[in-house]
Amino acid sequence: MGDVALDVRDLRKAFGGVHAVDGCSFAVPRGRISGLIGPNGSGKTTTFNLLTGVVRPDAGQVLYGSTDLAGLKPHQIFRLGITRTFQLTRVFREMTVLENMLSVVGLGVPDRAARARAEELLALVNLTTLRGEYGGRLSYGQQKLLEFARALMTDPELILLDEPAAGVNRTLLQHLLDHIHRLQERGKTILIVEHDMSVIMNHCERVFVMDAGVTIAEGLPAEIRRDARVIDAYFGRRRQA
Amino acid sequence: MMYVVLALSWNIISGFTGYTSFGHVAFYGVGAYTCAILVADYRWPWLATLLAAAVVAAVMAVAVGYPVLRLKGPYFAIAMLGTAEGTRVIATVADPLTHGGLGISLPSAETSLPTYYAMLALMVVTVAVAYAVGHSRIGIRLSAIREDEGAAEALGIDSTRYKLAAFTLSAVFPAVAGGIQAYKILYIDPPSVFFVQITIAMALMSMLGGKGTVIGPIVGAVLLYTVQELSWVNFPTAHLIAYGLFIIVVARFMPRGLVGFAIDRGWVRKGMVH
Numbered sequence: 415m416g417d418v419a420l421d422v423r424d425l426r427k428a429f430g431g432v433h434a435v436d437g438c439s440f441a442v443p444r445g446r447i448s449g450l451i452g453p454n455g456s457g458k459t460t461t462f463n464l465l466t467g468v469v470r471p472d473a474g475q476v477l478y479g480s481t482d483l484a485g486l487k488p489h490q491i492f493r494l495g496i497t498r499t500f501q502l503t504r505v506f507r508e509m510t511v512l513e514n515m516l517s518v519v520g521l522g523v524p525d526r527a528a529r530a531r532a533e534e535l536l537a538l539v540n541l542t543t544l545r546g547e548y549g550g551r552l553s554y555g556q557q558k559l560l561e562f563a564r565a566l567m568t569d570p571e572l573i574l575l576d577e578p579a580a581g582v583n584r585t586l587l588q589h590l591l592d593h594i595h596r597l598q599e600r601g602k603t604i605l606i607v608e609h610d611m612s613v614i615m616n617h618c619e620r621v622f623v624m625d626a627g628v629t630i631a632e633g634l635p636a637e638i639r640r641d642a643r644v645i646d647a648y649f650g651r652r653r654q655a
Numbered sequence: 656m657m658y659v660v661l662a663l664s665w666n667i668i669s670g671f672t673g674y675t676s677f678g679h680v681a682f683y684g685v686g687a688y689t690c691a692i693l694v695a696d697y698r699w700p701w702l703a704t705l706l707a708a709a710v711v712a713a714v715m716a717v718a719v720g721y722p723v724l725r726l727k728g729p730y731f732a733i734a735m736l737g738t739a740e741g742t743r744v745i746a747t748v749a750d751p752l753t754h755g756g757l758g759i760s761l762p763s764a765e766t767s768l769p770t771y772y773a774m775l776a777l778m779v780v781t782v783a784v785a786y787a788v789g790h791s792r793i794g795i796r797l798s799a800i801r802e803d804e805g806a807a808e809a810l811g812i813d814s815t816r817y818k819l820a821a822f823t824l825s826a827v828f829p830a831v832a833g834g835i836q837a838y839k840i841l842y843i844d845p846p847s848v849f850f851v852q853i854t855i856a857m858a859l860m861s862m863l864g865g866k867g868t869v870i871g872p873i874v875g876a877v878l879l880y881t882v883q884e885l886s887w888v889n890f891p892t893a894h895l896i897a898y899g900l901f902i903i904v905v906a907r908f909m910p911r912g913l914v915g916f917a918i919d920r921g922w923v924r925k926g927m928v929h
Binding site for chain 2: 507516546547549568
């Protein structure tokens, strides 16, 4: 499969008696767009939170190069070049669009360069005219774009997107996907958690499927579509005829 | 002047970072006591004790802040209230050091002019620091913690460190103010320097002016102090009623404070960085 950007090995996390993630393993290929899918409650979001340090894993490893991310704090993981967006947008509501952009840590550049970079990214997502407006006053779609732009401030290597299509109209979604493809062309690695099958099937090069906390399948989108285990997980087991 | 210092300091932790402290008087009181003890019992020079007050408050802020800043919202507020009350009780019972409930009398000075200049200098420094914090990326990050701590961490902000730094900074200036005030009034005892009203004044002035801004607490402190004095002079019997009415009117029509009101009307630009 070639170069691996993120190698997830036998990740486990239980909340009380619930084994949310129960031996999840997959390898995210570098420089590609990958998708993580699964029915509701299959452990996708917990996996995402484990990868980004929001939740500490009980066992398992998340290898990013030679670094094990398991047990690191969110801000430490971020500074290694991994960034995420949230399922429901989490822009800073009573801060201006520009301040949202500048809040990011670890740019390693002086203030003036950060400003220039913020302006450049805002222009990319067509938010330049709203730079002085509060984040909370933007429409949902605009907040989504702001969050996306904010996530790119540090020029991260690995970008994790939690349901980018949720609550977004088609035009805007196309816009976002164009950006995502452009990032990939620049060699970035992208992992998308998504419910929207058309996004996964048309844009991901590799798909991982989770069910009941375990990765049950992986492969090309076309293979996944025909995979019996995946169909079972989504639609229930077919009765024996 | 003292209230400008207090309101601005409170605003650093509570206005920017959103951790509402109901016990900031603890630092004021500790500062006052540090100075009083060092001058009255150990004959330290005056200015050196102010420096000592700042150091003691900083150490205390780190020690208290490290566990307490893990609490959020009302729990943090109550923990701080407890800290202030606890400190007051300690000051009352730690007899050999603090002279307990009897309080400490400071050697009197011939003129109160030095305390005036000291407070003026402290105010200038506090305003400068508040401005530097507010209009920098540090201020933006503190605000980000207020808005959404989880998202802030996901953007690389080490929230524990930033919160602790903000908390410590917000403790140092009130301590020095407390020390200067002790020289001015020349006698301190636990109820007077750990007076809950002082915390309330800090919070009220910040919110009235517009918390999370730099100019807000300054405006709030000046205005509220003036209204307080005016109502006291003009309605000697009912001054608290007049004072209370004023606060209600402002809170009702300008819930985000005077500066927030101006921002919403478009008179002042939004945000600290343009």
